[in-house]
Each structure stands twice: as structure tokens, then as C-alpha cells.
Amino acid sequence: MQRRINLCDKPYLVTRIGPPRTQQLKVDDGQFQPVRLTSMKNGQAMIQLGGSRVHVQMAVKGETVYIRAFNQTFALDILNPVEQAARGNFEGNTCRAPMPGTVVTVDVEAGTRVMEGQSMMTIESMKILTNICAPREGEVARVHFEPGSTFGKNAALITLTKKETV
Amino acid sequence: MPDITQVLIANRGEIACRILRTLNRMDIPGVVVYHFADADSPAVKMAATAVQIHGPTPVAAYLDVENMIAACKETGADAVHPGFGFLAENPKFAKRLAREGITFIGPHPGAMELLGNKVSARTFCMDNGFPLITSVTEAEAKENFIESARKIGLPILIKAAAGGGGKGMQIVRDHRSLDQAVLLAKNEAQRSFGDDEVYAERLLEEPRHIEVQIMGDLHGNVVHLGERECSIQRRFQKIIEESPAPMLTRELREKICTTAVEIARRANYHNAGTVEFILAPDNEFYFLEMNTRLQVEHPVTEMVTGLDLVELQIRIARGETLPLVQDQIKTTGHAIELRLYAEDPANDFLPSTGALLAYSLPTGKGIRIENGFARGMQVTSAFDPMLAKLIVHEKNRNQAIALALQALNDTLVLGVTTNIDFLARILAHQAFRAGRIHTGFIPTHTKELAPLPLNQEQRDLLLAAAALGSREFSDPVLTEPYTSLGDWRN
Numbered sequence: 317m318q319r320r321i322n323l324c325d326k327p328y329l330v331t332r333i334g335p336p337r338t339q340q341l342k343v344d345d346g347q348f349q350p351v352r353l354t355s356m357k358n359g360q361a362m363i364q365l366g367g368s369r370v371h372v373q374m375a376v377k378g379e380t381v382y383i384r385a386f387n388q389t390f391a392l393d394i395l396n397p398v399e400q401a402a403r404g405n406f407e408g409n410t411c412r413a414p415m416p417g418t419v420v421t422v423d424v425e426a427g428t429r430v431m432e433g434q435s436m437m438t439i440e441s442m443k444i445l446t447n448i449c450a451p452r453e454g455e456v457a458r459v460h461f462e463p464g465s466t467f468g469k470n471a472a473l474i475t476l477t478k479k480e481t482v
Numbered sequence: 483m484p485d486i487t488q489v490l491i492a493n494r495g496e497i498a499c500r501i502l503r504t505l506n507r508m509d510i511p512g513v514v515v516y517h518f519a520d521a522d523s524p525a526v527k528m529a530a531t532a533v534q535i536h537g538p539t540p541v542a543a544y545l546d547v548e549n550m551i552a553a554c555k556e557t558g559a560d561a562v563h564p565g566f567g568f569l570a571e572n573p574k575f576a577k578r579l580a581r582e583g584i585t586f587i588g589p590h591p592g593a594m595e596l597l598g599n600k601v602s603a604r605t606f607c608m609d610n611g612f613p614l615i616t617s618v619t620e621a622e623a624k625e626n627f628i629e630s631a632r633k634i635g636l637p638i639l640i641k642a643a644a645g646g647g648g649k650g651m652q653i654v655r656d657h658r659s660l661d662q663a664v665l666l667a668k669n670e671a672q673r674s675f676g677d678d679e680v681y682a683e684r685l686l687e688e689p690r691h692i693e694v695q696i697m698g699d700l701h702g703n704v705v706h707l708g709e710r711e712c713s714i715q716r717r718f719q720k721i722i723e724e725s726p727a728p729m730l731t732r733e734l735r736e737k738i739c740t741t742a743v744e745i746a747r748r749a750n751y752h753n754a755g756t757v758e759f760i761l762a763p764d765n766e767f768y769f770l771e772m773n774t775r776l777q778v779e780h781p782v783t784e785m786v787t788g789l790d791l792v793e794l795q796i797r798i799a800r801g802e803t804l805p806l807v808q809d810q811i812k813t814t815g816h817a818i819e820l821r822l823y824a825e826d827p828a829n830d831f832l833p834s835t836g837a838l839l840a841y842s843l844p845t846g847k848g849i850r851i852e853n854g855f856a857r858g859m860q861v862t863s864a865f866d867p868m869l870a871k872l873i874v875h876e877k878n879r880n881q882a883i884a885l886a887l888q889a890l891n892d893t894l895v896l897g898v899t900t901n902i903d904f905l906a907r908i909l910a911h912q913a914f915r916a917g918r919i920h921t922g923f924i925p926t927h928t929k930e931l932a933p934l935p936l937n938q939e940q941r942d943l944l945l946a947a948a949a950l951g952s953r954e955f956s957d958p959v960l961t962e963p964y965t966s967l968g969d970w971r972n
Contacts, residue, residue: 319949319952321945321948321949323941323944323945323948324936328941328945330945330946330949332949332950341946341949341950343941343942343945343946346942351946351949351950352950353946353947353950353951361947361951363943363946363947363950365942365943365946368939368942368943369943370940370943372943372944372947373840373894373896374896374947374948374951375839375840375896375897376839376951376952376953377836377837377839377897379952381947381948381951381952382839382840382896382897383896383944383947383948383951384894384896385940385943385944385947386934386936386940387891387903387906387933388903388933389895389896389899389900389902389903390944391899392944392945392948394948394949394952414832415832415833415834415835415863416835416862416863417863441832441833441835441863469835
């Protein structure tokens with residue numbers, strides 16, 4: 317079984333093989349190593365990979381695994397191949413909400429030509445205003461919300477037309 | 483002065499819980515108001531009476547004066563504690579309550595108007611000879627601007643009167659360059675703002691934010707409860723506060739605290755208030771502003787003085803004389819407060835949202851928690867992203883830092899990005915430990931405060947844990963360990 321896992325904004329390809337008791341795992345093009353996750357008291361767990369091991373605290377929600385280890389807290393996103401493909405298609409065409417909030421102003425409409433970095437929309441999340449800027453030069457295909465509308469995390473805000481191919 | 487028999491808390495979250503605790507101890511029934519978004523919050527569970535309020539947004543519901551008046555009438559509450567934020571510094575609210583015969587647990591509206599407004603507070607301090615940062619405008623100086631600016635003393639900051647954002651600013655460290663700097667600033671101001679008026683101000687480099695807790699009664703008595711050091715800030719908001727302030731001489735501390743008391747006395751101030759000062763490296767201090775309410779960071783003062791500030795506020799509001807004179811107020815040990823925020827230090831401290839999948843706060847001797855959340859609750863964009871406050875009290879500053887680090891290590895919040903690890907890195911920083919702190923501490927030390935990069939072994943362990951921990955990735959036979967992981971202790 318293979319999955320892409322995002323850690324600190326970088327994707328890694330993680331492959332697991334073998335029956336549960338003797339399973340092995342490799343990261344990208346590394347070596348397969350025996351792997352085991354053991355849950356412990358008080359919500360802790362221990363992960364062993366090859367000769368290394370560490371105690372972690374973790375929780376899972378949907379495709380995100382939250383882990384505390386090495387005096388840091390991480391959120392790792394697990395992408396299955398289908399979703400990955402879906403994300404890939406929209407990449408660069410749709411600006412998504414970084415967090416839930418409210419639309420304050422909309423500066424463009426369908427058909428507006430935008431330059432890279434041009435502000436297209438202002439949103440407010442937790443009292444902080446953020447400009448949604450065009451990730452590239454292009455034409456606005458669709459504005460998904462009107463001023464005053466609220467949206468959730470990752471909601472599509474503005475879609476640009478597909479990149480013109482030369 | 484009417485007695486207080488029931489108190490409505492016009493607030494939410496951790497401060498509502500904190501006020502309820504004191505009310506319970508004083509045997510005064512407490513009433514909380516809540517918006518639907520807070521229906522499952524600890525404050526609502528804790529209060530004997532809870533009244534639902536409505537508004538176009540959750541925040542608007544708590545800002546609505548009529549909501550509070552209606553809830554008082556419905557429940558028979560004869561006093562209101564505003565907490566901080568929302569209506570706490572709104573003189574109109576205090577006046578409206580007075581008209582309804584409801585006691586506002588806070589200062590007189592006149593004092594709120596005088597000291598709560600930056601401009602009028604500055605004028606008040608200037609008229610009464612309290613220390614303000616020396617500045618001179620071209621209009622004030624008329625023909626002699628350069629000469630007047632020279633008198634301010636070095637270094638001098640020349641700023642565009644119309645400006646902001648650092649445009650048109652010139653720093654003068656040598657009197658000989660003053661004329662040239664004024665010329666440059668005026669040119670830049672004209673280009674940027676279409677107005678070449680500039681003003682000169684004494685530049686404070688690496689200043690500290692020191693504030694003094696004061697408490698006044700209705701009989702003219704005013705005392706201070708010591709100072710707090712609040713220089714560790716991001717986005718102009720404090721995240722670590724301590725009392726006493728490190729590296730202050732006894733004389734300077736006394737002078738700052740006495741000045742705060744004098745300001746409050748001159749303004750006829752009563753109830754709790756905080757006078758904020760900017761302290762320059764040369765030990766000169768200047769009035770910044772006054773907060774006419776209880777502060778977020780009041781627990782550090784409570785820890786070192788052993789006093790309950792909310793109790794004092796209520797007793798003052800019902801007309802009692804301050805139970806202590808200045809000489810009876812003693813401080814012991816050192817207290818530090820850490821504000822735990824749902825925010826991302828790696829991304830300009832932007833607020834983050836999500837479900838609290840794991841939420842476990844530390845307990846133990848010398849540790850105090852002020853908290854308004856519970857596991858399973860959502861952190862939404864509706865309110866301020868502060869999750870909880872962790873306060874420690876120890877014999878001295880070093881021990882307090884050690885206890886704070888241990889307490890942070892025993893804190894677990896998963897499901898939403900927080901500043902917990904970042905706070906630990908500040909506490910562990912050499913300059914913080916040495917007390918070399920100023921309001922620019924975080925931007926100055928950005929690099930050292932960043933997390934250590936992961937090595938390959940650590941990275942692979944995390945990826946393996948995520949892979950085996952995710953339901954997505956694992957076979958049914960492998961899910962057994964994770965079902966237990968889903969349920970965390972509280």
C-alpha cells in the first residue's frame with residue numbers, strides 16, 4: 317500500500333508491505349525496514365522503525381494525523397491517490413480558503429483579467445484581514461462567494477480559467 | 483451603596499469561569515450569558531443560571547448592551563462584571579447600567595472616558611506633569627522646529643505626521659545630521675503622503691513594557707499591587723507576562739508604581755485598573771496608556787500578592803473600603819503567565835482553527851490554569867484564538883521558568899496548531915533567562931526561536947507513525963491500537 321504523506325509542507329511517498337505482524341515500511345526510495353506502532357498508557361504510543369524508536373502522542377482526524385514528538389507538534393496529511401489527482405487538477409486554478417472566515421470585499425468578477433499577485437478578494441478570519449491574491453496571471457472564471465458570505469476551511473473562493481496553452 | 487446579591491458576567495470563555503469561581507467562593511450567585519456557539523462551554527456548565535443571547539454574529543451578541551440589560555432583568559442580577567474585552571471599556575454600557583440601577587463592577591464612566599481614550603489620557607498626563615515620551619510637532623515649534631527637536635535628546639526619530647508604516651522615518655543619532663534628516667523625512671513624507679509635515683520624538687530602542695496594577699475604592703484610597711513585565715509580544719499582543727519585572731532596581735520599581743498610583747489618584751479612579759508604561763534602557767519610563775478594567779494577565783499579580791482581584795473589585799463596587807493599605811501588600815516569589823493560543827508561529831502567528839482532538843492541561847503545585855475549552859470542542863474563527871492561560875508561581879524567576887517549561891511539556895493540544903512549543907522555546911532562550919527582554923524580543927530572535935529542523939531518522943519515524951496511525955492507511959487488523967488512541971484523558 318502506498319500513500320503520499322505531507323510533512324512540513326513536503327510530500328513523501330510512504331510504502332508499506334507484508335502481513336501485519338511482520339510489516340515493513342519505506343520512505344521514498346529508502347530501504348524497507350520493520351515497522352510497529354504500539355499504543356501505551358495515557359494516550360501515548362511508541363513507533364519503531366528499523367533500529368529507531370520514539371514515544372509520540374497522536375490523534376487522528378480524517379486524513380490528518382496530529383503527532384507530538386521531538387518537542388514539536390506536527391500535522392501530517394495523508395493523501396490517497398484519487399484525492400491527490402483531484403487536488404492536482406485544481407492546483408493553480410482555484411484559490412482556497414486558508415481557514416474559515418467571512419468575505420469582506422470582492423474586487424473581481426468572472427471575466428476579469430488578473431496579474432500574478434493582484435488582490436482579488438479580502439477575507440476576514442478571527443479579526444484578521446487577508447487578501448486572496450492571484451497565484452498567476454489569468455482570467456477569473458468564477459467567484460464563489462459574495463461579500464458577507466461565510467466559508468469553511470479549504471472552501472473554493474475564486475477559480476481562474478485553465479491556463480492557456482501555447 | 484446597594485448590596486450585590488447576584489452578578490451577571492457579560493463575557494465568555496476562561497474569564498467567565500474565573501469570575502464564577504470567585505462568586506462561588508463569596509456565595510454570590512453568578513449568571514452567565516452565552517451565544518449558541520458557546521452552548522457547550524465550561525462557563526455555561528459551571529454557572530447556576532445561564533441566559534442565551536442572540537446577535538448577527540457570536541461576537542455581536544456579547545457586544546450588545548440591550549442583551550445584557552434584558553438578561554439582568556430576566557434573572558434579577560443587580561450587578562454586572564464585564565471581564566475584559568467586549569463591553570469592559572465601554573462607558574456607555576456603564577452609564578446605561580447606572581440608569582437601570584444595576585451596579586457596574588468597574589470604574590466610573592467618567593474615568594473610563596478620560597483614561598480609556600489615548601488622546602485625552604495623554605493630555606491629562608501632560609497637564610499633570612506625568613512622564614510622556616518627549617515629542618515636538620512642527621506646528622508646536624513654529625519657526626524653531628530644528629532647535630526644538632535638538633532639545634529632545636538623542637537618538638531622535640523624525641516621523642511623517644500623516645504617515646505610518648515606517649515611511650518618512652529618519653533616525654538621528656548625531657546632532658550634526660539633524661538638519662539633513664529633517665529634510666529627507668520631509669521629502670519622503672511629501673512623496674508618500676502628499677504632506678510634508680513631520681514631527682520629532684525621542685526614539686526608545688529596545689524598550690520594555692512595564693505595567694502597574696492599581697486598585698482604588700470609593701473613599702479615595704488607591705494602592706498598587708506591584709508591576710508586571712509584559713514585553714514578550716507578537717502582533718502587538720502580549721503572550722508572556724511576569725511579576726515582578728526582572729532586572730528592576732528597588733528604587734525604579736517604587737518610582738514606577740508610585741507614579742501609577744498618582745495617575746489613578748489624580749483621575750479619581752476607583753476599582754481595578756492598569757497603568758502601562760514604556761521603560762527605556764536608560765531606566766526612564768513614560769506613560770503609554772491606562773486600561774480601565776481587569777487585565778488578561780491579572781493572575782500573575784494574584785499569585786505573588788495572594789489577593790483575589792475579582793473579589794476586591796466586587797467589594798469596592800459595593801462600597802467597602804480597601805481591606806489593605808499599601809504597606810500591608812507584600813509580594814512573594816515570582817509568577818509567569820503563558821497565553822496558549824490557537825495560532826501558527828511559523829506563519830506570522832495567524833490564528834488556526836480545528837477540533838480539539840486531544841486537550842490536556844497540566845496540574846500540580848505552583849501551577850494555575852485559566853481555561854475555557856474542553857476536549858472535543860471546536861476552535862472557530864468566531865472568537866479570539868486564546869485557548870487557556872498557564873500560570874506558574876515559584877520562589878524565584880529561574881525556578882518559575884523551570885516549572886513553566888515542565889508544565890508546557892505536560893500540556894497536550896492536538897487537532898489545532900498552537901504556540902505551545904514556541905512558548906517553550908522562548909522560555910529556554912538564553913536572553914529570556916537572563917532577563918534581556920524588550921518588546922522587539924520575538925522579531926529580534928526569530929531565527930533562534932524557530933524549531934530545530936528534523937533529521938532523516940526523526941522524519942521517517944513521524945511518517946511511519948502517521949502511516950500506521952491513519953485509518954486510511956491501515957488494514958482492519960491494525961486498527962486495534964488506534965481505537966484506544968482516540969480517547970484521551972482530560
